Amino acid sequence: MVSTLHYPVNQEGHLTIAGADAVELAKEYGTPVIAYNIDLVRQRARKFKDTFDELNVKSQVAYASKAFSSIAIYQVMKEEGLSLDVVSGGELYTALKADFPPDKIHFHGNNKSYQELEMAFDANIGCIVVDNFDELLTLRQLTKERKQRMAILLRVTPGIEAHTHTYITTGQQDSKFGFDLGNGQADEAFRLVYDDEYIEVLGLHCHIGSQIFETNGFVAAAEKLLLKMQQWNETYQYTCPVLNLGGGFGIRYTDEDEPLSPEIYVKEMVLAIKRLSNESAFPLPEIWIEPGRSLVGDAGTTLYTIGSQKKIPGTRHYVAVDGGMSDNIRPALYQAKYDAKVANRMTAPTNHIVTIAGKCCESGDKLIEDLSIPEVQTGDILAMFSTGAYGYAMASNYNRLPRPAVVFVEGGQSQLVIRREVYEDIVRNDLSLYESEEK
The missing domain is CATH 2.40.37.10 (Lyase, Ornithine Decarboxylase; Chain A, domain 1)
Structure with a gap:
């Protein structure tokens, strides 16, 4: 060779x-045929997971399956012990057909239908990432009608613009996604549900963009989200156990691209969160990330x-x-x-x-x-x-x-x-x- x-x-x-x-x-x-190097997919998945383990941090690595969704790829991720990020009823249906563990499925999306949310409740999935007030009110209605608990993350826009194409930046203030962190929307959303009988607020989620080749944006986002969780702890005596920094880790398309390895992304984020946690005396949260492109793209x-x-x-x-x-x-x-x-x-x-x-x-x-x-x-x-x-x-x-x-x-x-x-x-x-x- x-x-x-x-x-x-x-x-x-x-x-x-x-x-x-x-x-x-x-x-x-x-032809055309798309051939996937599954050896490489497994290697990447293990690098993300193993780095968290080496740093002795509780974590979930969730495959952001909008990058490529199929029964077979979900089965690979299940074999590698990953969680799963879905953004539609179709992706959720595919995951269930793949016999993916429902408690490791996280449901994203800025306009989930009532039927999609019912499907998530019927499957008893692990977490819903809430994107707006309409969805929050629907969830409160569903949980009470069904007398069924559901864990949620509040997706926020931290006001950070990643260095990527305009169409794939999502963390800035002008975004269709999430509660704004700077204008009080995130605080209002938290007040609505933090003491709800059936809703468990796990913490905060953000996604600052895609095809990102540096760690500064992730560190800055972690600072903002952890500070907000600390404020809620002081004001409401409520400790959010999870911080989800999303995905967006870049890959190589051409020789112009210089992506970082999975280990570097994870280490930089973990070290920053540990430092911030120590400085604020806020308990170190479980860290979740959502690689998609960086698992299957190249x-x-x-x-x-x-x-x-x-x-x-x-x-x-x-x-x-x-x-x-x-x-x-x-x-x-x-x-x-x-x-x-x-x-x-x-x-x-x-x-x-x-x-x-x-x-x-x-x-x-x-x-x-x-x-x-x-x-x-x-x-x-x-x-x-x-x-x-x-x-x-x-x-x-x-x-x-x-x-x-x-x-x-x-x-x-x-x-x-x-x-x-x-x-x-x-x-x-x-x-x-x-x-x-x-x-």
Whole structure:
């Protein structure tokens, strides 16, 4: 086995994923296909958990499953002892189908429906992360009607703007998420429920953004949240046992990205919280975090088959693949950057600058601009890296394209975990205008 930059290559000059030949994966499962290196997913999960254990801190590491939700990935997280963050009834349903322990499920979202909340109560999940006053009042009603207790976290916006894209910052004051920490909303929410008969306030939650490459924002958020919990302790003699700092830990998409290791994120947060706890004489809370992208993002690689090409002399060379914004909308949505290689020609000279175009009927369906690759021809396999988060999760049937297959690769062995959609799936819920006549 040899290596080309970050990517392992076998003796045939093919890319490998968790020990499996990527070209053979493309042949076996067809393209587009998203192949996950589950060895890497497990390694990351253990690094987060083990670092908390080494620092002797009570914790929960919850997989933020909006990054990629499926029965199989939930089963992997269950095997690794993680908790689970869901944001919809559909994700909760999937988690229950995966037999994920309900007491380790945390339900997020800024507009949970009454039916979704009832579903959470029926499953007796571990925690609901409350986002607004409407939800808080609904929860009070539900708990009293059902005479059923529920643990909650109050999500707050700490007024911290992470260094990331505008669309994926969530901790600043102008956000659709959470109670504002600075204008008294969080205090009012706490007063409504801290002594409620059926609601247990575990503590505070925040999420300051995504794709964050430094720890200062997390430390600043911890300071603000811990100070507020200390104030409530002094005023109401109520000790919140949990501090949840969310996720947003960055990954490598291109050589421009320099992410920190899981250990560094955890150590910096824990050390800061321990220091603040000692200074304020406030009991050290249990620390929860919610990695999503950092668990599965760079573990995923999308394999495409190269199709047509268009050369515009002096302007651009387009190379089209058999997927695009229907399976990865991030480049079109917020100019996300990716790296890619020709999986069957990993050791060939990269002497052509091209733009990778998708097959959707949109001029903006361009996956990568100015990519350096070898000369290619129809049938070559393009491997686009770090597509494991918010690729399949945000996939659509735009242009009535079927969504891709998903395979897990572990120890050189692959397994299909999501079947490729077929055209019958596309029309499954369609009704004929003449249905009654046809009957």
